[in-house]
Amino acid sequence: MKFGYYAIESVEYSGGVVNKLLGVVNAFQKFGYLSHLSLVSGSTGLFSFVKYALAISSAEEDMLFVRGISYGYLLITPAIFLARLRRRKVYLDVPTPQIVAFSEIISAQQNLVAKIGKCILLVIMGPISFWPAHVVIQYAPEGKYFQIGNKKRIRLIGNGIDIDTVIIRDAEPSWPSSAFHLLGVANVSAWHGYDRIIRGMAHYRDTQPNPLDIYFIVVGSGTAIADLKALSNKLNLSEKVIFTGSLHGKELYREYCKAHMAVDAIGIHRKGMSVASTLKSREYCAIGIPYISSYIDYDFQGNEPFRYCVSQTDNYQEIATLLADIFTKQSLPRKEEIRDFAEKKLSWSSKLEQLGVQKDK
Numbered sequence: 001m002k003f004g005y006y007a008i009e010s011v012e013y014s015g016g017v018v019n020k021l022l023g024v025v026n027a028f029q030k031f032g033y034l035s036h037l038s039l040v041s042g043s044t045g046l047f048s049f050v051k052y053a054l055a056i057s058s059a060e061e062d063m064l065f066v067r068g069i070s071y072g073y074l075l076i077t078p079a080i081f082l083a084r085l086r087r088r089k090v091y092l093d094v095p096t097p098q099i100v101a102f103s104e105i106i107s108a109q110q111n112l113v114a115k116i117g118k119c120i121l122l123v124i125m126g127p128i129s130f131w132p133a134h135v136v137i138q139y140a141p142e143g144k145y146f147q148i149g150n151k152k153r154i155r156l157i158g159n160g161i162d163i164d165t166v167i168i169r170d171a172e173p174s175w176p177s178s179a180f181h182l183l184g185v186a187n188v189s190a191w192h193g194y195d196r197i198i199r200g201m202a203h204y205r206d207t208q209p210n211p212l213d214i215y216f217i218v219v220g221s222g223t224a225i226a227d228l229k230a231l232s233n234k235l236n237l238s239e240k241v242i243f244t245g246s247l248h249g250k251e252l253y254r255e256y257c258k259a260h261m262a263v264d265a266i267g268i269h270r271k272g273m274s275v276a277s278t279l280k281s282r283e284y285c286a287i288g289i290p291y292i293s294s295y296i297d298y299d300f301q302g303n304e305p306f307r308y309c310v311s312q313t314d315n316y317q318e319i320a321t322l323l324a325d326i327f328t329k330q331s332l333p334r335k336e337e338i339r340d341f342a343e344k345k346l347s348w349s350s351k352l353e354q355l356g357v358q359k360d361k
Contacts, residue, residue: 001360003028003035004061005093008052008069009042016279017095023162024065024093027348032360033063053079059088063357066133068094070101071118073129081132091355092133098122099143103272107190109223130154135355139277155355158299159277160348166286168339171257175332179213180323183259183289185252186280188222193267193294195224195231196310200319202235207320212327216241216263217255260332261308262291269294269312281307285342288335292322299345306333306341 005024021037028035040055042048049072056066056079066080080090096104105118127148130136136154147154173181186192197216205211218228218241225243232241247255256262264281268274276295284291290306300307308326310318326332344350 001033001063002061003033003063003065004038004059005035005065005067006038006052006056006059007040007067008048008072009039016283019162019165020159020279021067023160023165023348026162026164027160027352028063028357030349031352031357035061049075052076056080057082057086059083059086061088063089063091065091065093065137068092068129070096070098071105071121073125074121077125077129077132084132084134090133091135091137092130093137094130094142095139097138097140097142097273098129098146100140100271100273137355140273140275156298157277157351157354158297158346159279159282160351161279161282161286161342161346163286163343163347166283167253168286168288168335169253169257172288172332172335173258173260175260176327176330177260179215180261180327181259182214182216182261182263182292183219183255184216184263185219185255185283186222186265188218188220188224188228190224190227191267191270192222192224192263192265193270193314194218194228194263196266196314196316196319197263197292198228198231198235198237198241199316200323201237201240203317204320204323208324214240214323217259218243219245219247219252219255221246256287256289259289261326262289264291264293266292266294266310267314274312282342282346285338285346288339290333290338292319304341306338 005021007021025035025037038055040048040052042051053075064083068076080092083090101122102119105115127146127150130150130153133153136150138154138156139159142154182197184194188194201214201216204214229243232238262284264284265278268276274296277297281291281293292308292310294310294312308322310322
């Protein structure tokens with residue numbers, strides 16, 4: 001059988017998103033399918049949506065994953081319906097709940113007319129957006145309006161990762177140590193909550209009698225970088241919070257090997273979400289680094305020793321408390337146990353099994 005993952009090639013796609021798409025394709029290959037990634041070139045403008053819809057409706061594969069775009073279903077939905085008429089099995093992959101898409105559109109750096117237009121499309125299409133698909137894959141709960149007629153269709157799972165493409169780090173910094181290194185890797189937005197880390201570092205420094213040196217390495221660009229730099233300067237942490245810009249390959253790998261702990265998104269609540277499944281958290285696990293998080297993730301029970309959870313608030317004092325507690329430990333979670341968890345629970349092969357995808361004999 002043949003499988004295709006369809007998506008619009010977008011400048012908004014980070015390396016993590018592209019790796020996810022390829023991870024799904026590789027998982028289907030392991031299941032015995034002839035599979036490929038079909039990226040429709042262009043931005044997310046009208047012409048690109050038309051090309052995207054035509055590609056979906058004329059797909060030759062037996063099974064399709066279609067990456068949803070919150071305001072694009074006016075064209076995507078009829079295309080999926082046409083694909084079904086041609087007896088294609090269609091999984092609609094919805095990266096962000098439609099109810100959350102409203103806040104993302106409003107906070108985006110676009111003109112007001114474009115924002116209003118996208119929100120209107122969201123409302124008009126509503127739950128109809130999902131109706132033609134056999135299965136709708138979501139990673140966080142959807143709003144009740146968008147669930148109308150879709151409750152049996154929606155499958156709530158955690159994101160996966162292509163384990164084989166991620167190399168476990170070959171070194172870990174020693175611990176205990178005279179300095180503690182935190183690492184954040186992202187296309188940095190306000191909802192990553194990195195300001196909580198910076199404020200927490202300052203609070204720890206100002207309230208502890210003999211504070212340990214804490215360094216926070218921020219890898220990546222993004223809309224929140226300027227504010228984070230200003231905050232670091234204001235709190236006299238410019239020498240402790242280091243912005244490297246985007247790093248890839250060996251340069252990024254070296255940072256992973258130097259860090260005691262990573263930082264996942266700890267500002268998800270700013271998007272109106274309490275449940276999430278970030279791609280970066282999967283990457284951290286596959287690489288073998290413990291990390292700080294804040295949201296509910298269905299792939300985790302909540303008692304994993306390598307996942308340190310803080311509240312879904314803007315509270316930064318608890319970051320200082322958490323760090324102070326970690327510093328009393330004589331050891332940190334080992335990379336092998338974190339990697340083992342990723343291999344068993346977070347691979348895309350395991351996700352396909354959850355979705356009921358059968359191996360092709």
